[in-house]
Amino acid sequence: MTVQESGAEPRSAGMKDVAAAAGVSLGTVSNVLNRPDRVSPATRAKVEAAMAELRFVRNESARQLRAGRSRVLAYVMLDGSNPFFTDVAAGMEDAADAAGEGDLSLFLCNSAHQPSREAAYLGRLEQQRVQGILITPVDPDAPLLHEIAHRGTPVVVVDRTPGGTAHCSVAVDDVYGGEIAVRHLIEQGHDRIAFIGNHTTVGQVRDRRLGALRALRAAGLEPDHLVDLTTTALTVADGRGAGERLAGLPASIRPTAAFCANDLVALGLLQTCANLRMRVPEDLAIVGYDDIEFAAAAAVPLTSVRQPRRRLGRTAVELLLAESEPGHEHRQVVFTPELVVRASTLH
C-alpha cells in the first residue's frame, strides 16, 4: 500500500499532489485544512489519508504570501544572557500562547547590545511581514524603529521609554524604584549610601539614581549623602571592582549601605565583601535591583527592587495585538516596582 520505496525524496508534496492522490480538487484540500466543517466527513477522510501518505507539510511561505501577514511575533532582546530579559520573554510566551490559540508563535532574537545585529534582525523581521515586533532597543530613539512602525509593522518598546509617543511601550517606574530602595536603607538607619552603577550612560540607571536622591531629600538629607561609585557596565565584575573601591575608602567617610543599579552588580559586591571579611548587612547593607532568581539564592539573600518581569512581557504582547484594532492609540504603560526585603539589609 505504500506509495514509493525509493530512497530519495521526491520534491516535497504540495496540496496539488494531495488533491490528485485523493481524487478531489485543490480547493477541497484547502477546505479540509482551513474550514473542515465545509467538507463532508467522507472526503475529508480521503484527503487526510492522502496527506498522511504523501507526508504533506503545509508551505507557510505560500500561506503568508497569500495572507499578507504571518502569525509570528518576535522579541528582539537586548541581552539574551540576562535573566531579566529571559523572564520578560517568558511572559510574552505565555501571552502569545493564550491569545493565539496555538496559532501565534513568538520568536526570540538576541541583539546582544550590537546595533548592527539589531538592525539585521529588524530588517529580516520586517521583510518577513511578522505580525509585530517587540523590542528592547539598543537605542530607544533610533529612527529605524519609527520607520518600521510607519511602514506598517507594529512595534512595542519594552522596558525603555522612547522619547516620543510613536509606539506603544511598557516600562517600569525606575525613579520610584530608586526611591523605595533608598528610603528603606534610610529607615534602617543608614545616612551615607553608595550608589553603584553607570548612571551617566544608561537612562534607566540615571532614573534610579534620581529616585535615590529624591528619597534623601524627603528624609531631609543633603544630596552628598549619596556616594557615587561609577561603573562602566552592570556586570558582576563591575560590582567586584566597585566593592574594592568602597572598601578602600577611609572608615570615616565609608558608606554603610550600597544601592546597586542591578543585581549582578550587587552580587559582585557581595562577593568582594565575603573576600574582605566585611559582614553583610552589619558592615555593609546591600540593595540590588531586578530581583533576579539569583538574588534570593545568594549566600546572603539580597534585598532587591522587583520589577514585574513576566507581567511586562505579557502586557507588551497585549499591546501589540491591540495595535491592529481599528481606532488604535499608542499607549505608554508604566508599572510600579516593589521592594523585596531580605537578609542583606536586615540585622
Added chain:
Amino acid sequence: MTVQESGAEPRSAGMKDVAAAAGVSLGTVSNVLNRPDRVSPATRAKVEAAMAELRFVRNESARQLRAGRSRVLAYVMLDGSNPFFTDVAAGMEDAADAAGEGDLSLFLCNSAHQPSREAAYLGRLEQQRVQGILITPVDPDAPLLHEIAHRGTPVVVVDRTPGGTAHCSVAVDDVYGGEIAVRHLIEQGHDRIAFIGNHTTVGQVRDRRLGALRALRAAGLEPDHLVDLTTTALTVADGRGAGERLAGLPASIRPTAAFCANDLVALGLLQTCANLRMRVPEDLAIVGYDDIEFAAAAAVPLTSVRQPRRRLGRTAVELLLAESEPGHEHRQVVFTPELVVRASTLH
C-alpha cells in the same frame, strides 16, 4: 516631489510598483536587487530612487516561496532562563553570523520543558521551511524529530545524545565530567561524597553519577562512599532542600563533600550552608556543574565542571550547515569538559 500625501498607507508597494515608478520592467528591479552588476549604473540609480520613494520592503515570503528554502536557522531551547542554554545560543549566533555573511538569521524558540510547546514550534518551523533546526529536546528519542529529519529539514540535537545515529549531534562527555569532579574531591582527601541530583530521570545526570562512581572505583573506594541525595529537578530550591537533608545526617555518616548535578543546585546548597553556619569548604566542599557565570560570582566561588558552551553552539551550527553538502554522514561530536577549581573545594 513626494508621491502621495494621504494619511492611509496604500497597500505596501511591491516590485511591480517600483518598476512602474522607475519606468523599467519587473525583471530589472529584480536584477537591481539580486545582481546589481548586471544593470547599468543609470537605471540602477533610477530604480533605487523609486524604491526609496515608495518605501519598498522586500517580501520575504515570496522570495522563500520561489527559493523553496529560507535563510533562517532556529534553536528550540529547553529552558530559556537557564544561563547554560543562553550561552549555547550565543555560540550559535556567532557561528551563524560568521557563516552566513549577514544572510543567515538565528531565531530562538523556548519550549520551557513543555512537549506541547516544543511540538508547536517544530511544526511551525518545518512549515516555514527553515534551513535547519537545532534543538535540545524534551525527549531526545521522540519520533517527531526523526520524522522531521526524514522529511528533509536538517536537525541537529544539542547537548543530548539521541539513541540512534539519525541526526548529527553535539554533546559533552558527562561521564568524564563526573569523573574529574569526584577525582578532584578524592584528591582533596574526601572519601564520603554526596551526589545531589535527579539521576533517575535525566540521562545527563545519570552519566555524571556514573562518572563519579568510576572515580571512586579508580581510587579503590566502594560505591557506597557515594551518598545519593535525590532531587526532583535541578533548581536552586532543590539544592537548598538537599542541603537541609544533608545537614540533618548524623555527623558520623555525613559526607564532607558534595558533587551537585548542576550549578543551580550547588548555589542552593551553598546558601543553606551559609544559613546553617557550615563553612565551605572546611565543613563541606562543593563541586557544581556547568560553570555558569554565577558559579564564579558566588560568595564562595564554586569549583565547577565547565562545558564548552559557546563552542557547543558554534559546532552545532557548523554541523547543521554541513548537512546540505553532497555526501553527508551524520556526526556525533562529543566535547570534553574541564574542571575549574575555585575556593569551594580548596582549603
Added chain:
DNA sequence: CCTCCGGATTGAAAGGTTTCACAAATCTGG
C-alpha cells in the same frame, strides 16, 4: 554597409496557498 557580439533589459512562467464566485448535488416542504 553588414554581421556579429556582448551587455542591458524584457516578458513570461513558476512556486504553493487561499479565496471567492459559481456549479453540482442533495435536501426541504409544499
Added chain:
DNA sequence: CCAGATTTGTGAAACCTTTCAATCCGGAGG
C-alpha cells in the same frame, strides 16, 4: 414531483518574487 434552499465541491485568480530564454541595441570588425 417541483421550486427553492442548503450543502459540497470546483476552477481560476491573486499574492510577489526569481529565473531564464529571448530580445534589443550600440558598437567593433570585416
